[in-house]
Amino acid sequence: MAAVFRCDFTGPTSKLPHFWEHTVDSGHALLALRADWQKQMRRSHEELGFAHVRFHGLLCDDIGTLIGEGDKLFYSFFNADQIFDFLLSIGMKPFVELSFMPGVLASGAKTVFHHRANVTPPKDYAQWAMLVRKLVAHWIERHGLAEVRQWFFEVWNEPNLGAFDSGRQDEYFKLYRDTAEAIKSVDSALKVGGPATAENAWIDDFIEFCTKSQLSADFITTHQYPTDAFGQPGDDTEAQHSKSRRSVLRDEARAVRRKAGDRPVYYTEWSTSSNAPDPMHDEPYAAAFITKTIMEANGLVQGYSYWTFSDIFEENYFPSVPFHGGFGLLNIHGIAKPAYRTFKLLHALGTEMLMVEGTHPTVDAWVVRGVRSVTVLLTNYALPRHPIATETMQIRLANAQSPIHATIRRIDSDHANAKRRWQEIGSSEYLDAGAIAELNAVSRCEPKPYPFDFLDNAIGCHATLPPLGVAAVTLWFAELDRG
Numbered sequence: 001m002a003a004v005f006r007c008d009f010t011g012p013t014s015k016l017p018h019f020w021e022h023t024v025d026s027g028h029a030l031l032a033l034r035a036d037w038q039k040q041m042r043r044s045h046e047e048l049g050f051a052h053v054r055f056h057g058l059l060c061d062d063i064g065t066l067i068g069e070g071d072k073l074f075y076s077f078f079n080a081d082q083i084f085d086f087l088l089s090i091g092m093k094p095f096v097e098l099s100f101m102p103g104v105l106a107s108g109a110k111t112v113f114h115h116r117a118n119v120t121p122p123k124d125y126a127q128w129a130m131l132v133r134k135l136v137a138h139w140i141e142r143h144g145l146a147e148v149r150q151w152f153f154e155v156w157n158e159p160n161l162g163a164f165d166s167g168r169q170d171e172y173f174k175l176y177r178d179t180a181e182a183i184k185s186v187d188s189a190l191k192v193g194g195p196a197t198a199e200n201a202w203i204d205d206f207i208e209f210c211t212k213s214q215l216s217a218d219f220i221t222t223h224q225y226p227t228d229a230f231g232q233p234g235d236d237t238e239a240q241h242s243k244s245r246r247s248v249l250r251d252e253a254r255a256v257r258r259k260a261g262d263r264p265v266y267y268t269e270w271s272t273s274s275n276a277p278d279p280m281h282d283e284p285y286a287a288a289f290i291t292k293t294i295m296e297a298n299g300l301v302q303g304y305s306y307w308t309f310s311d312i313f314e315e316n317y318f319p320s321v322p323f324h325g326g327f328g329l330l331n332i333h334g335i336a337k338p339a340y341r342t343f344k345l346l347h348a349l350g351t352e353m354l355m356v357e358g359t360h361p362t363v364d365a366w367v368v369r370g371v372r373s374v375t376v377l378l379t380n381y382a383l384p385r386h387p388i389a390t391e392t393m394q395i396r397l398a399n400a401q402s403p404i405h406a407t408i409r410r411i412d413s414d415h416a417n418a419k420r421r422w423q424e425i426g427s428s429e430y431l432d433a434g435a436i437a438e439l440n441a442v443s444r445c446e447p448k449p450y451p452f453d454f455l456d457n458a459i460g461c462h463a464t465l466p467p468l469g470v471a472a473v474t475l476w477f478a479e480l481d482r483g
Helices: 027-031 035-048 078-089 125-143 170-186 203-212 238-246 248-260 283-298 338-347 418-424 433-443
Strands: 003-008 013-017 025-028 052-056 067-068 071-074 092-100 152-155 191-197 220-224 265-270 303-306 350-353 363-369 373-380 390-399 404-409 453-454 458-465 469-476
Touching: 003 363, 025 027, 025 035, 025 418, 027 035, 027 052, 027 078, 027 203, 035 078, 035 338, 052 418, 067 390, 071 125, 078 125, 092 265, 092 418, 125 170, 125 238, 152 170, 170 191, 191 203, 203 220, 220 248, 248 265, 248 283, 265 283, 283 338, 283 373, 283 404, 283 469, 338 469, 363 390, 373 390, 373 458, 418 433, 458 469
Parallel strands: 003 390, 025 052, 025 303, 052 092, 092 152, 152 191, 191 220, 220 265, 265 303
Antiparallel strands: 013 350, 067 071, 350 363, 363 373, 373 469, 390 458, 404 469, 453 458
16 A cells, blocks of 8 residues: 655654764674774764774773783773864764773683673772773873763673673672762863663663662663563563564653653664674665664664664674675665665754654554655655565645755665675675775665655655665755645
8 A cells, every 4th residue: 555644844843863973883882993993983973973982991901901010000091082083074973882801900811802801890999990080081081081971981882781790789889989089089070981781781770770870870871772672582472472573662762761751761782683793784775773763763772773884893703795784874885885874864964853753563654844845755665574575655845845856865775775786796795996986886775866746835745665765855946835
């Protein structure tokens, strides 16, 4: 059936802050010293608007922040400075994840990832607090108090998972208390928060602990992925299956929003799935999923940090295959995936949303007003193994002005799909300069002229949307009457 929508240009509006641009993720701090990582980070900031970047392992031994020889400790902030100096030089800021444990302070030998990040608690909490104080004070001395007050300090990563800690709340709460007190002892206006949990966990308990302990929790952070159970692991009940058919990430974010109260909420990880390799990360499915998920999160969060901006990433190993299902928006060669292109579409949107009437099982429509343009943003999305087909969309924009012209940009199987072209030319593991240039060209999401109807002060738009397709119809005006 056709997807039919209606929008009144003179109707009520709501705000669309670009909360998804607040932060983006990278994998491992050491990667930020690579020239190719820096090139991709600069491009992502300039083209997609990302303002902060977050990564693991700033305190790991390969950064050299704290090392020891016998009973003597040596602090070295040079590598961390090189990373942060670069970010500030391109107009970005760090979202500082304080992890993982320097070997000299570690209480055990448990590690994660191939670079062996130690995830055990400190054997001496006083020395841990000293490290935090020295590091934060150093940044203030180097960059100024006004600058560092704009940063975010997040304590640890996913402490509720055994992979990154013991999974014990009491252990994390002790680490949080000592870390937060150390940061606030340097300057009380610095922003510190947590619990940085997976699967939206511990929010109530964390807030209760901070309140009872009179500790600052300036913001709430947590993570979610559509592959999370959001219930009992292995629960195959009909209720769980029914829940999976809804916009579960929106539902979970609403619950976190309620629990957080007046505190800002920053999702410091989310993605198409928590698995890599996963072919969906490289395919149009990701673009449709990202667009729908972000638009549905509007009004619930202050930040929504995508995991990750680049396939220059090596938690397990560093693959050389150009499209290997990595988490990144850009692949190892800097070729844009459909996911990157949908973030670029979103970045081009205005900041006022008009109300849209109409529903469809797989097609969603949003109308967003900019300074001299109005964009109709469309997705045709369904979960894997759920019915989906090519659909025809019709939307009537009532009480409108006549546009000067209109364009359409598409992301789907036939548009902005570099992986498909890579497969057509032989799926080579190692690309030469010519192949990279060709795939970069194919990956583009260029605007094309779009025919529209204008009759009785109403604009009529029509589009065909293939399965897992994204389209943005932008109407341009000489001057936009805001009613």
